[in-house]
Amino acid sequence: MKRLWPLFLVVTLLAGAAARDGVDDWVARTELPALIVDSSVELRDRNGELLRVYTVADGLWRLPVSRADVDTRYVDMLLAYEDKRFWHHGGVDAVALIRAVMQAAWYGRIVSGGSTLSMQVARLLEDGGTGAWTGKLRQMRVALALERRIGKDAILNLYLQLAPFGGNIEGVRAASLSYFGKEPARLSPAQAALLVSLPQSPETRRPDRHPQTALAARQRVMQRALRDGVLQAEDIAAAIYDPVPKQRFGFPALAPHAADRGRARMPDRQRLTLTLDAGLQARLEDLAELSLRGKSERLSIAILVADHRNGEILASVGSRRYALGRAQGFVDMTRALRSPGSTLKPLVYALGIDQGLIHPETLINDRPVAFGRYAPQNFDGHFRGEITVSQALQLSLNIPVVLLTEEIGPGRLMAALRRSGAAPVIPGGKPGLAVALGGVGVTLRDLVQLYAGLAQGGQAVRLHMVPGGGAPGPRIVSRSAAWQVGHILSGLVPPDGEPRNHLAYKTGTSYGHRDAWAVGFDGAHVIGVWIGRPDGTPVPGVFGGDLAAPVLFKAFQRLKPALDPLPPPPPETLILGTADLPQPLQRFRGRHAVFEAAPDAPKLAFPPDGARLALEGGGLTIKLRDGAPPFTVMADGAAVLTGQYSRQINLGPVGNGFINLAVIDAKGRSDRVQLQIE
Known part of the structure; x- marks a missing residue:
């Protein structure tokens, strides 16, 4: 007891x-x-499902x-x-x-x-x-x-x-x-x-x-x-x-970076609702991990999905996995400043269309060019000569877009980027021509926001993750310019093995292979993909087209079974061939650019420019290097020899005094020197 x-x-x-x-x-x-x-x-999430606890x-x-x-x-x-x-x-x-x-x-x-x-x-x-x-x-x-x-x-x-x-x-x-x-x-x-x-x-x-x-x-x-x-x-x-459970389930931990950010913004809220879709978020987190399987542990990835019709962010993958490690998984790479590579080129061309400088069928010269000490090069080191603006954008050539940026002005390009809702950071504070090729710091969210605006007919879209947080932004470019650029991008060939579904997309690779990008949109959604190392070190051999573009296409497949069609052209859109364009739009050439001779163009190896020669009654012999025969030799604008295949040519007596000598090869390329004969 x-x-x-x-x-x-x-x-x-x-x-x-x-x-x-x-x-x-x-x-x-x-x-x-x-x-x-x-x-x-x-x-x-938007449907009331748990994202994170x-x-x-x-x-x-x-x-x-x-x-x-x-x-x-x-x-x-x-x-x-x-x-x-x-x-x-x-x-x-x-x-x-x-x-x-x-x-x-x-x-x-x-x-x-x-x-x-x-x-x-x-x-x-x-x-x-x-x-x-x-x-x-x-x-x-x-x-x-x-x-x-x-x-x-x-x-x-x-x-x-x-x-x-x-x-x-x-x-x-x-x-x-x-x-x-x-x-x-x-x-x-x-x-x-x-x-x-x-x-x-x-x-x-x-x-x-x-x-x-x-x-x-x-x-x-x-x-x-x-x-x-x-x-x-x-x-x-x-x-x-109905057996008893033998192990515990993990609590939902989707979109960890976005969840952390939302909680930090509203620390007094016990329950927060975001615009994300839990199912899509889970599928894309799985895609992120799958896409980098077998690749360096230092690589990370970011994927951002938004509905460009209302600005709602539907999925946000900030890293390969939310964990400590060489990939620095706790860093949210959707918000990290990186070089965008070629992904700003569509904006440059849209601004050029708006300013009446170009049309998609305008011919533009892709040849060596210099702006003072700045001489841009194409990524592959080759030149295509005269091509249409559409081809230049689809091939992502550097020289045409720098020519256009020089005419538009880098400041106007940055102003348009800011109107889209982006917050670009300029190294040194003053934009130069290199901004068109990625010489500016932007985030994945910035790029997705820009492309959302292009997809919405040039009207800026404010991306948001809290319901009711979106509001229309200012106009970035005109409806017709936005449509023209989107139409060009929808004609790009998809990556190997992916469907030709007319997704309007653009890839980019930053200088030194530090960042691989792919951003694309259809009639309803926009997705951006970034792959690289969070510490900014180079990834040899990485290209946006090879690494990020396939992930972009797979992300759209995990978003929905089929793409929403792109809208038809606005009524004011000018759709003509090159020959039918107004004369000023048929060809474009930068007013202040100095075009350089192609590396394999003909060169007068002898005599050098500015030489003073005493011929003493003998004829003038010239020596040629490079170029494609037959050659034509001109003296003071008049042809003195044609059909020449030899690279050492005797012109005979040319008289005393100053003479302008030129040689033209079979492809129309030329070189010239000025001599003084005594």
């Missing part, structure tokens, strides 16, 4: 308290613990939950097993308490403690023990006060949120997500019974560590529920095919 005295003492003290001060006064003077429970911050300060998973969020069968089983008279007692069940005393007297040990759910909540709120008589008395007093001050529903909600379920899991919602991988709104009878049984002994009944003990406890709850009419016999039979 020595083991029974605490229980008897609790009953005696409770009666004494009632007799001395009166129960009402005793309860009224009760100081309650804090009733506001710290819960995990959760982020949800954070632990509370003490490392516990404790999600906000109420009775309305939980399967009614679970609540019924809980009350039938733990507290049958919950809705009728005032916090302390005298019947259960007397029964516990009588059972203890009969069996010589405590069989049941007589605790109500209200008393259990009191213990959970104060993190108190269950055995000491002082603790039991305190639980009774707090339970009575809780009943009077907050009511049954609030007490039940507190239990649903605070009940321990093993490890660092608290609350039925966290437990359901952890053990079953789903919300507790729909539970099988076996799942509900397991959750009812766990709080009684959360560590020894953990199904991931003690499955047999958990199974036995679940069975006891189900048998009690069957006896009380909460379950039917067929529910018990079906439980045979």
